Amino acid sequence: MKKVISANQAVSYAVLAAKAQVIAAYPITPQSSIVEMLSGFCATGALQAKFINVESEHSAMAACISASVMGARTFTATSSQGLALMHELLHYASGLRLPIVMANVNRALASPFNLKADLSDSLSQRDTGWLQFYCESGQEVFDTIIQSYRISEKLLLPVMVNLEGFILSHTYEIVDLPEQSQIDLFLPPAPARECLDVDNPCMFGSTTDYYINFRYKMHQDMEEAKTFCSEIDAEFKKVFGRDYGLVSTYLCEDADLILVTAGTIAGTCRVVADRCRAKGMKVGVLRVRMFRPFPGKQICEPLRKAKKVAVIDRDFSPGCGGIFAQEVKASLQGINCGLPVYEFIAGLGGKDVTDKDIELIIEQTHKMPNRGESTWIGLLK
Amino acid sequence: MDRPAQIKFPIPEEELVYSGHTACPGCGAALAMKYVLKGLGPRTIIVIPPSCMGTIAAGFPFSSLKIPVLRIPFESTAISASGIRAALDVMGKEDIHVLAWAGDGGTFDIGLQALSGSAERNDNIIYVCYDNEGYMNTGIQRSSSTPAGAWTTTTPAPFVKDTPKKDIVRIMAAHNIPYIATASIGYPADLIRKVKKAKEIGGTRFILIFSPCPTGWRYSPEMTIRLAKLGTETGIFPLYEIENGEKYTLSSKRSEKPLRDYFALQGRFRNLTKENLQQFEERVEKEREYLKRLAG
Amino acid sequence: MKKRYSLKSLDTLPITAISFITTEGNETGEWRSQRPILDQEKCNRCGLCWMYCPDNAIHAEGGAFQISYTYCKGCGICAKECPRGAILIEKEER
Ligand SMILES: Cc1ncc(C[n+]2csc(CCOP(=O)(O)OP(=O)(O)O)c2C)c(N)n1
Ligand code: SF4
Ligand code: SF4
Numbered sequence: 001m002k003k004v005i006s007a008n009q010a011v012s013y014a015v016l017a018a019k020a021q022v023i024a025a026y027p028i029t030p031q032s033s034i035v036e037m038l039s040g041f042c043a044t045g046a047l048q049a050k051f052i053n054v055e056s057e058h059s060a061m062a063a064c065i066s067a068s069v070m071g072a073r074t075f076t077a078t079s080s081q082g083l084a085l086m087h088e089l090l091h092y093a094s095g096l097r098l099p100i101v102m103a104n105v106n107r108a109l110a111s112p113f114n115l116k117a118d119l120s121d122s123l124s125q126r127d128t129g130w131l132q133f134y135c136e137s138g139q140e141v142f143d144t145i146i147q148s149y150r151i152s153e154k155l156l157l158p159v160m161v162n163l164e165g166f167i168l169s170h171t172y173e174i175v176d177l178p179e180q181s182q183i184d185l186f187l188p189p190a191p192a193r194e195c196l197d198v199d200n201p202c203m204f205g206s207t208t209d210y211y212i213n214f215r216y217k218m219h220q221d222m223e224e225a226k227t228f229c230s231e232i233d234a235e236f237k238k239v240f241g242r243d244y245g246l247v248s249t250y251l252c253e254d255a256d257l258i259l260v261t262a263g264t265i266a267g268t269c270r271v272v273a274d275r276c277r278a279k280g281m282k283v284g285v286l287r288v289r290m291f292r293p294f295p296g297k298q299i300c301e302p303l304r305k306a307k308k309v310a311v312i313d314r315d316f317s318p319g320c321g322g323i324f325a326q327e328v329k330a331s332l333q334g335i336n337c338g339l340p341v342y343e344f345i346a347g348l349g350g351k352d353v354t355d356k357d358i359e360l361i362i363e364q365t366h367k368m369p370n371r372g373e374s375t376w377i378g379l380l381k
Numbered sequence: 382m383d384r385p386a387q388i389k390f391p392i393p394e395e396e397l398v399y400s401g402h403t404a405c406p407g408c409g410a411a412l413a414m415k416y417v418l419k420g421l422g423p424r425t426i427i428v429i430p431p432s433c434m435g436t437i438a439a440g441f442p443f444s445s446l447k448i449p450v451l452r453i454p455f456e457s458t459a460i461s462a463s464g465i466r467a468a469l470d471v472m473g474k475e476d477i478h479v480l481a482w483a484g485d486g487g488t489f490d491i492g493l494q495a496l497s498g499s500a501e502r503n504d505n506i507i508y509v510c511y512d513n514e515g516y517m518n519t520g521i522q523r524s525s526s527t528p529a530g531a532w533t534t535t536t537p538a539p540f541v542k543d544t545p546k547k548d549i550v551r552i553m554a555a556h557n558i559p560y561i562a563t564a565s566i567g568y569p570a571d572l573i574r575k576v577k578k579a580k581e582i583g584g585t586r587f588i589l590i591f592s593p594c595p596t597g598w599r600y601s602p603e604m605t606i607r608l609a610k611l612g613t614e615t616g617i618f619p620l621y622e623i624e625n626g627e628k629y630t631l632s633s634k635r636s637e638k639p640l641r642d643y644f645a646l647q648g649r650f651r652n653l654t655k656e657n658l659q660q661f662e663e664r665v666e667k668e669r670e671y672l673k674r675l676a677g
Numbered sequence: 678m679k680k681r682y683s684l685k686s687l688d689t690l691p692i693t694a695i696s697f698i699t700t701e702g703n704e705t706g707e708w709r710s711q712r713p714i715l716d717q718e719k720c721n722r723c724g725l726c727w728m729y730c731p732d733n734a735i736h737a738e739g740g741a742f743q744i745s746y747t748y749c750k751g752c753g754i755c756a757k758e759c760p761r762g763a764i765l766i767e768k769e770e771r
């Protein structure tokens with residue numbers, strides 16, 4: 001059924017379709033409408049789940065963790081400050097190897113306060129052992145949440161699905177909500193795994209010198225995730241006719257300059273790439289959809305044929321620069337590719353990244369020497 | 382066990398704690414666990430945050446508890462139990478007790494917010510705080526349960542703690558939860574009776590257990606039970622129950638022993654001044670009057 | 678407890694720290710610096726020592742109590758609480 005809904009509503013419908021069993025969440029702008037809608041589904045019985053009205057995001061994640069150790073399918077959603085408050089527990093969730101799925105509505109971190117889109121909140125959590133996806137449309141948000149349950153329940157690793165605050169979360173688009181029977185076929189109840197059980201008692205999560213071994217297992221499974229996520233994506237396409245890839249490329253085949261970015265900025269980049277092509281400039285666009293594990297191979301493959309790369313980050317790591325840029329450079333270094341990478345910081349705190357901004361970025365990559373530093377776009381005068 | 386007929390007290394024989402655990406000799410917390418699990422039985426799931434009990438439960442690949450255990454973050458004891466309950470509910474499993482177990486640090490301090498959350502929602506869990514009046518696992522630091530006048534490594538002599546112990550029971554009573562009890566490892570039969578009573582009620586139940594710690598309180602380990610009893614006999618740790626936030630029942634008799642007897646046994650009170658002692662006496666007297674009034 | 682795991686290799690380890698062995702192999706009796714000796718003649722089988730032992734090192738056997746020196750840490754609680762003075766504490770000789 002096709003419906004005009006916001007991406008936040010797409011999250012809620014996906015969780016309904018996935019038949020989550022325990023949901024614990026705490027409201028925060030711009031995520032609140034997800035919590036409101038889900039609590040409604042649980043109250044009316046549309047979703048046969050326990051909704052826990054927790055007193056903080058910290059407790060939201062703690063409840064998901066313990067419910068998940070019991071074998072329940074769990075969900076939470078948060079944003080920015082809430083995600084930061086969860087930080088300690090994100091490590092617990094992945095360390096206990098729990099298939100928790102979370103939506104994070106990207107928002108800038110205080111201080112100063114800013115309620116709008118900025119990917120620094122989730123990127124600050126990149127080392128917590130969660131898979132991370134960055135979406136571009138309401139449809140992709142819905143589909144990625146459904147995929148995430150399959151992925152997490154196979155790999156026993158938690159998955160964070162990111163969507164930019166307001167720009168995506170509050171934008172209404174047509175979203176195709178598949179038949180429940182189709183969803184059920186693609187996403188059956190979770191396969192059996194080791195859980196807490198009074199008939200077979202054991203202890204989860206104690207102190208150990210085998211820590212390094214368990215981390216190694218996590219590393220192996222993160223590596224496997226790169227292949228497995230592609231397989232799931234392909235299977236998803238067979239059933240629903242849509243796929244997304246770990247990265248999505250546009251006109252990259254013969255491009256001299258490839259713009260690399262994540263989330264909604266990619267759409268604007270494609271419009272500008274079309275314009276450039278009309279003027280005879282060979283510009284391509286690569287959108288990074290999966291950030292953890294980082295699909296370095298899938299990113300380098302299309303890039304290596306280009307002459308220049310410009311990475312546009314709606315995020316930044318003080319003292320280092322754009323976070324996607326650092327990861328892209330590290331991957332290129334890994335394959336001994338000396339391609340010049342230009343770094344641009346744009347759209348922090350929800351600032352619009354317009355077509356003019358992208359054109360300016362392209363112009364700069366032509367004119368400026370590559371000093372290996374980031375260039376900031378859109379500072380207010 | 383082949384129980385000698387002479388044993389008079391109503392204590393279940395089944396042990397749900399394995400020997401070989403790593404509590405210090407004479408540990409009150411280990412006894413608290415032994416008694417609570419005797420009361421609850423094997424169909425119990427427990428969550429334990431970082432604390433001495435986390436250590437006593439043992440490191441991987443070992444476990445000293447015969448029930449399922451989840452080791453959880455320090456702040457999250459109550460909500461972790463609530464999450465387990467939620468999962469049991471959706472799975473339709475009803476005959477299982479969910480036990481949240483934390484020290485005073487994990488309860489009075491860092492876990493108070495989550496505990497208040499679970500209590501306000503009246504989540505169906507049993508919360509036990511074993512009270513050893515300090516952060517023992519990290520090396521005897523002050524908690525808000527440490528009494529005034531006590532030495533700890535962060536209230537070093539002569540600058541011992543100058544504020545009284547936080548009254549966690551009143552805080553919990555203000556949540557109007559169905560059942561609250563204070564108990565002591567010095568009185569196992571009373572303790573187990575309270576656990577069994579709690580077990581029969583739904584909603585959030587809170588039990589505070591006085592659990593002397595030889596290592597942190599600086600006394601010789603054989604005195605653990607003596608001290609536990611003295612705590613109650615002197616009126617420092619009165620035993621009572623509160624039902625639905627309003628029905629108070631005292632389970633210990635009027636104290637007769639002088640406070641001095643209790644303090645004298647413990648190295649941590651070596652710096653106690655005359656004024657400290659007097660303040661203590663006044664506070665104990667006030668508390669006794671308060672409880673008597675409420676118990677009617 | 679789960680017996681199918683072992684510490685032998687990465688493949689036989691559980692996926693995360695899931696404990697699968699009891700602590701009964703940990704002979705805490707080695708910690709002992711003093712040893713409780715139970716005098717069966719004086720003992721009236723009241724069971725207080727059994728009730729108060731933090732290490733479950735006292736158990737009933739054939740209607741009488743026995744101390745397991747495999748686990749007894751020598752805390753001395755049993756001797757202190759025995760109403761008949763039936764348990765004496767001696768220095769541990771090793
Ligand atoms: C967030 C966090 N802060 C600090 C610690 C360190 N820590 C571990 S146990 C502990 C003290 C525990 O005290 P309490 O709850 O009273 O239990 P006890 O050890 O006294 O039995 C502390 C401070 C931690 N594990 N997590
Ligand atoms: S420090 Fe105290 S509470 Fe901790 S194990 Fe030792 S005696 Fe028990
Ligand atoms: S000395 Fe302590 S550990 Fe040993 S049997 Fe007596 S009470 Fe138990």
